[in-house]
Amino acid sequence: xxxxxxxxxxxxxxxxxxxxxxxxxxxxxxxxxxxxxxxxxxxxxxxxxxxxxxxxxxxxxxxxxxxxxxxxxxxxxxxxxxxxxxxxxxxxxxxxxxxxxxxxxxxxxxxxxxxxxxxxxxxxxxxxxxxxxxxxxxxxxxxxxxxxxxxxxxxxxxxxxxxxxxxxxxxxxxxxxxxxxxxxxxxxxxxxxxxxxxxxxxxxxxxxxxxxxxxxxxxxxxxxxxxxxxxxxxxxxxxxxxxxxxxxxxxxxxxxxxxxxxxxxxxxxxxxxxxxxxxxxxxxxxxxxxxxxxxxxxxxxxxxxxxxxxxxxxxxxxxxxxxxxxxxxxxxxxxxxxxxxxxxxxxxxxxxxxxxxxxxxxxxxxxxxxxxxxxxxxxxxxxxxxxxxxxxxxxxxxxxxxxxxxxxxxxxxxxxxxxxxxxxxxxxxxxxxxxxxxxxxxxxxxxxxxxxxxxxxxxxxxxxxxxxxxxxxxxxxxxxxxxxxxxxxxxxxxxxxxxxxxxxxxxxxxxxxxxxxxxxxxxxxxxxxxxxxxxxxxxxxxxxxxxxxxxxxxxxxxxxxxxxxxxxxxxxxxxxxxxxxxxxxxxxxxxxxxxxx
Amino acid sequence: xxxxxxxxxxxxxxxxxxxxxxxxxxxxxxxxxxxxxxxxxxxxxxxxxxxxxxxxxxxxxxxxxxxxxxxxxxxxxxxxxxxxxxxxxxxxxxxxxxxxxxxxxxxxxxxxxxxxxxxxxxxxxxxxxxxxxxxxxxxxxxxxxxxxxxxxxxxxxxxxxxxxxxxxxxxxxxxxxxxxxxxxxxxxxxxxxxxxxxxxxxxxxxxxxxxxxxxxxxxxxxxxxxxxxxxxxxxxxxxxxxxxxxxxxxxxxxxxxxxxxxxxxxxxxxxxxxxxxxxxxxxxxxxxxxxxxxxxxxxxxxxxxxxxxxxxxxxxxxxxxxxxxxxxxxx
Numbered sequence: 001x002x003x004x005x006x007x008x009x010x011x012x013x014x015x016x017x018x019x020x021x022x023x024x025x026x027x028x029x030x031x032x033x034x035x036x037x038x039x040x041x042x043x044x045x046x047x048x049x050x051x052x053x054x055x056x057x058x059x060x061x062x063x064x065x066x067x068x069x070x071x072x073x074x075x076x077x078x079x080x081x082x083x084x085x086x087x088x089x090x091x092x093x094x095x096x097x098x099x100x101x102x103x104x105x106x107x108x109x110x111x112x113x114x115x116x117x118x119x120x121x122x123x124x125x126x127x128x129x130x131x132x133x134x135x136x137x138x139x140x141x142x143x144x145x146x147x148x149x150x151x152x153x154x155x156x157x158x159x160x161x162x163x164x165x166x167x168x169x170x171x172x173x174x175x176x177x178x179x180x181x182x183x184x185x186x187x188x189x190x191x192x193x194x195x196x197x198x199x200x201x202x203x204x205x206x207x208x209x210x211x212x213x214x215x216x217x218x219x220x221x222x223x224x225x226x227x228x229x230x231x232x233x234x235x236x237x238x239x240x241x242x243x244x245x246x247x248x249x250x251x252x253x254x255x256x257x258x259x260x261x262x263x264x265x266x267x268x269x270x271x272x273x274x275x276x277x278x279x280x281x282x283x284x285x286x287x288x289x290x291x292x293x294x295x296x297x298x299x300x301x302x303x304x305x306x307x308x309x310x311x312x313x314x315x316x317x318x319x320x321x322x323x324x325x326x327x328x329x330x331x332x333x334x335x336x337x338x339x340x341x342x343x344x345x346x347x348x349x350x351x352x353x354x355x356x357x358x359x360x361x362x363x364x365x366x367x368x369x370x371x372x373x374x375x376x377x378x379x380x381x382x383x384x385x386x387x388x389x390x391x392x393x394x395x396x397x398x399x400x401x402x403x404x405x406x407x408x409x410x411x412x413x414x415x416x417x418x419x420x421x422x423x424x425x426x427x428x429x430x431x432x433x434x435x436x437x438x439x440x441x442x443x444x445x446x447x448x449x450x451x452x453x454x455x456x457x458x459x460x461x462x463x464x465x466x467x468x469x470x471x472x473x474x475x476x477x478x479x480x481x482x483x484x485x486x487x488x489x490x491x492x493x494x495x496x497x498x499x500x501x502x503x504x505x506x507x508x509x510x511x512x513x514x515x516x517x518x519x520x521x522x523x524x525x526x527x528x529x530x531x532x533x534x535x536x537x538x539x540x541x542x543x544x545x546x547x548x549x550x551x552x553x554x555x556x557x558x559x560x561x562x563x564x565x566x567x568x569x570x571x572x573x574x575x576x577x578x579x580x581x582x583x584x585x586x587x588x589x590x591x592x593x594x595x596x597x
Numbered sequence: 598x599x600x601x602x603x604x605x606x607x608x609x610x611x612x613x614x615x616x617x618x619x620x621x622x623x624x625x626x627x628x629x630x631x632x633x634x635x636x637x638x639x640x641x642x643x644x645x646x647x648x649x650x651x652x653x654x655x656x657x658x659x660x661x662x663x664x665x666x667x668x669x670x671x672x673x674x675x676x677x678x679x680x681x682x683x684x685x686x687x688x689x690x691x692x693x694x695x696x697x698x699x700x701x702x703x704x705x706x707x708x709x710x711x712x713x714x715x716x717x718x719x720x721x722x723x724x725x726x727x728x729x730x731x732x733x734x735x736x737x738x739x740x741x742x743x744x745x746x747x748x749x750x751x752x753x754x755x756x757x758x759x760x761x762x763x764x765x766x767x768x769x770x771x772x773x774x775x776x777x778x779x780x781x782x783x784x785x786x787x788x789x790x791x792x793x794x795x796x797x798x799x800x801x802x803x804x805x806x807x808x809x810x811x812x813x814x815x816x817x818x819x820x821x822x823x824x825x826x827x828x829x830x831x832x833x834x835x836x837x838x839x840x841x842x843x844x845x846x847x848x849x850x851x852x853x854x855x856x857x858x859x860x861x862x863x864x865x866x867x868x869x870x871x872x873x874x875x876x877x878x879x880x881x882x883x884x885x886x887x888x889x890x891x892x893x894x895x896x897x898x899x900x901x902x903x904x905x906x907x908x909x910x911x912x913x914x915x916x917x918x919x920x921x922x923x924x925x926x927x928x
Contacts, residue, residue: 029828
């Protein structure tokens, strides 16, 4: 492959995972894994005011290479959670780069580092200097990574999926930061991503890669307006967007076929009974708080409680697909754990309607709770962590049946095969281990496992946010089809409104443990009433050059702080709030004082 | 941090009290007491024993008192350094143990240092050169060390030292210093003899540590933060020491707590074979002859070492790993 990146410009390397984007970056930095070698070609790099060097010719261990790495060229990685050493303070890790490349006194090092942290958007850089990575949120860690990469003012920054692991709102902030620092420090950026929305907002040039080869390259203007290669066209149609017509499907690059017949038997019966009946799930005034671990034995200060879920009431109808949106830390996952019965609420009730018989989930215990768990299935975000690496797919799928004593070994095996067919995987996967599966395949196994007991309710906690766009389209289509064919109720949790929009009938927006807006997806998307919903919508990067992100809106306003919302939405933390109906079934939370006026 | 250490020190007190009670129960568990086994031994040799004399002895040592009173006497005695009376040696326990305790500590410390000095470079080498000839060779050696029983190694070394070099390596010092006062020459003589027991006792520990260090380092070497540091331009050796090694030290520090007692107790059979004047052989014979105060004091000593070891390793862990120190908020 070949491409050229000019000083001060941004070039985007686009492609699915496994297309060779990261290997390209590693080759440029000379940090290829030991089993990889550059077999031919040149990597010509011209630092400002210096001679051009061919990095491909330099030994990765040579002095010149060490001098380039981190000094002339630096990199930021995808996973801010694990890319910083947990044992060293932020300041130590950042100033290490200057210590290696510049000959300056220690006090100067610290000063420069703190300046850099400030530039990277830390409100309290001195404090951040002494902080450890695990004390920071994902967004702040990524800012620290950026500060570390830029401390020596490199002429080239490689950003390897810098925002994939982050919330959309934080993503917008980080992109803005990279862009503004780029113009301030006059450096070139090599942006590696699979997200065309990010590309549209960042790149001047783009290179589309597939299986280690360049499919198409040119200015992003040309490629966005008139994509030529079918691969690029395919990528475009795989991204969910808001202008989709009702019934329009995403087109993944590779469609998956699945077979749901063995599971369909009771679907119509349920549909009939369901629609008129009680809500499937009825949540009333649910509260859950976490208490910070107490500090001492003697000094019993008032405990600091973080309210993860506050006074949440919600009805979900049978067969409905309910989307729950919000940033990380807004209480979505706590809510899903409450619904599963994995944790007990502090107050409030959850009533579950299992085809007519009502269960109060807070009173279920022991054997009754175990038996009840058949009704609810769960799919988690991280397909790598959700499957036991030491179990074969067969055992993973059989486990729920064994726990609930369903059938014998032969019928369980048959059922596992059916389950795989249900998610479009062939039965030869049964004897394989999760590590030999791709991320999308793993997530499908995860879905199959959640469906093993034929639950009536499936909770999907960010099921696609760890996946590439095209794989994401596959899984979303699969989920959508399964819901229609099996008549399951979905609770779909995500931070990406566009994804939720594709799956959900109704959407609830959560912020700081409260639901702030609930309505049909049309209502939420066409007339978002709440400022927080509007901010979430504004943060989504569109793969469209004419609709770039309004960085100002996201970076300058405190969109997630209830005290900063304009009237009538703004309220102090302890102030009471209530629902205001603005249209049929469209509710918005406003401060209580305003209601009287 | 100071608060944490203070709290941990306070917690040691109830821990030690409970341990001392359990120890006392255990050494009282076998039926009979020292005097009974003593009488039995005399009778088997055909001597007659005056029951009145035995009863008098029993009263003198408080062996006829109820269990709890015996325990209290022993436990409070320990607080002012009176560890009781050894029946077998006819001396206070402190006099029997005396120097041996000191020598035990020396042998153990040197063993620990030996283990570290050997294990660390080898562990780092085998981890960074995984599946190379060096790795395989050192791994083979390590397994040999792990699989050979310590006392066997001791016997082998005794034999070869005697046959090839013509020296006697039993004991910890030349015979003329055995009962001599402490002096420079005595110390030098000890150091000359020390290396054999240190190698013998340390071998299996070293082998085990090499394996664990290698496994831990291999886990860390491919973590993204290591790549980050490489991308920063950190030279390889410095990178290895600063990042992965530092992180993989946790297991090792956590191990210090169990290391002290295991080295001391593991060394006992070796000490018998090499006839070292350490505490191990005494403990074994004390347990055999129901010399309860002597045995009890030893076990107490081991328990104290364990408790101190765990405390030291916990404090070191907190110093080393900010996650342990700061999780749940800054202090």
